[in-house]
Amino acid sequence: MVEIALEHKPLLDEVAATAMPAGRGAFWWLGQHSFIVKAGWHVFYFDPWFDADESRQTRPLLSPDDPHAPDLVLISHGHRDHLSSTSLAGIAKASPRTLFVCPKTEIQRLREEANIPPERIRAMNAGERLRLSGIRVSAIKSRHEFFDEDLELGFPYLGYVVEAGGVAFYHSGDTIPYEGQLTTLKRWKLDAAFLPINGRDAERFETGCMGNLTFQEAAELAGDLAVRIAVPSHYDMFVGNQEDPKKFVRFLEAKYPGAQSWVGKAGERVWFPR
Numbered sequence: 001m002v003e004i005a006l007e008h009k010p011l012l013d014e015v016a017a018t019a020m021p022a023g024r025g026a027f028w029w030l031g032q033h034s035f036i037v038k039a040g041w042h043v044f045y046f047d048p049w050f051d052a053d054e055s056r057q058t059r060p061l062l063s064p065d066d067p068h069a070p071d072l073v074l075i076s077h078g079h080r081d082h083l084s085s086t087s088l089a090g091i092a093k094a095s096p097r098t099l100f101v102c103p104k105t106e107i108q109r110l111r112e113e114a115n116i117p118p119e120r121i122r123a124m125n126a127g128e129r130l131r132l133s134g135i136r137v138s139a140i141k142s143r144h145e146f147f148d149e150d151l152e153l154g155f156p157y158l159g160y161v162v163e164a165g166g167v168a169f170y171h172s173g174d175t176i177p178y179e180g181q182l183t184t185l186k187r188w189k190l191d192a193a194f195l196p197i198n199g200r201d202a203e204r205f206e207t208g209c210m211g212n213l214t215f216q217e218a219a220e221l222a223g224d225l226a227v228r229i230a231v232p233s234h235y236d237m238f239v240g241n242q243e244d245p246k247k248f249v250r251f252l253e254a255k256y257p258g259a260q261s262w263v264g265k266a267g268e269r270v271w272f273p274r
Contacts, residue, residue, distance in 0.1 A: 009066070011028065024271060024272070025271070025272050026271050027231070027270050028268065030267070031266045032081050033081070033082060033194070033234045034049050035233070037169060037192075040164050041165075042134060042135055043071050043072075044070060045068075045072070046171045048062070048091065049082065049087060050063050056237060058266060069098070071132075072132075072135070073101065075088075075110075076159060077103060077144065089114040100122065102122075103154065104125055105154070105156040106123075107121060125139060126155045127139065135164045140161060140184060140185065141157070142174060142175035143178040144157040144173075144211075145210045157173055159172040160173075167272070168188045170188070170227075172193070174234070176217070181221070186225060191272050191273045193221075193225065195218040195231065195232060196212035197233070198212050199215065200212060200214070209241055215243055218230075223255055229260045229274055230259065230261045231262050232248040249261050
């Protein structure tokens with residue numbers, strides 16, 4: 001049984017109180033591929049999954065009923081540990097000003113399952129950009145074993161490059177390498193990148209567990225992009241779909257001397273660039 005945190009407010013208080021000088025950002029890893037990022041005075045949630053699911057191997061640090069107040073919530077794709085209707089509904093209720101970014105393939109789920117009104121949804125496809133006050137979001141296609149492109153709605157798996165507060169950061173969503181990925185991302189000088197490292201194999205694929213970057217592939221992507229801080233994730237949550245993040249760090253340091261990375265405790269505040 002998952003241990004449920006009884007008091008989550010200190011984490012959200014820290015996010016709110018963190019003053020952000022221009023050209024710096026901060027992030028809080030929440031387990032799996034969930035992150036809070038603050039840049040300028042803007043707060044971003046990526047793939048928030050606060051459900052007390054019995055399959056979790058790490059407890060949720062926040063709950064859907066907490067006093068959330070992000071500017072943007074960005075959803076990479078529709079798998080349950082990335083798109084939690086319960087979590088999204090709680091955020092929407094707590095913060096009426098929050099906008100929700102998702103692939104166009106997930107509009108219906110946000111509206112019908114999370115009860116998010118259409119005027120608060122900003123649906124995107126790969127190659128599109130969203131401009132808001134002080135924020136620019138670029139949608140990058142991801143390949144979660146396959147692209148699975150819908151001819152009408154576009155790519156169901158997305159990553160996002162966000163530019164705000166003088167920093168640029170990339171949350172890849174779930175992805176494996178593909179042709180053109182590196183070229184596309186080299187358009188930005190990335191201050192941080194949040195990359196899955198749990199990998200893939202035949203056994204997981206045959207059970208319907210779609211694969212991600214291996215720790216070597218994630219390190220090579222971060223190293224080739226000269227990311228200022230590389231953050232491995234998606235390695236801690238499910239039995240049979242885990243990885244040791246120290247392998248990522250070791251490989252990155254060996255192949256790209258001087259490259260910076262972070263591995264630490266969920267809920268810890270981390271400044272970037274270092």
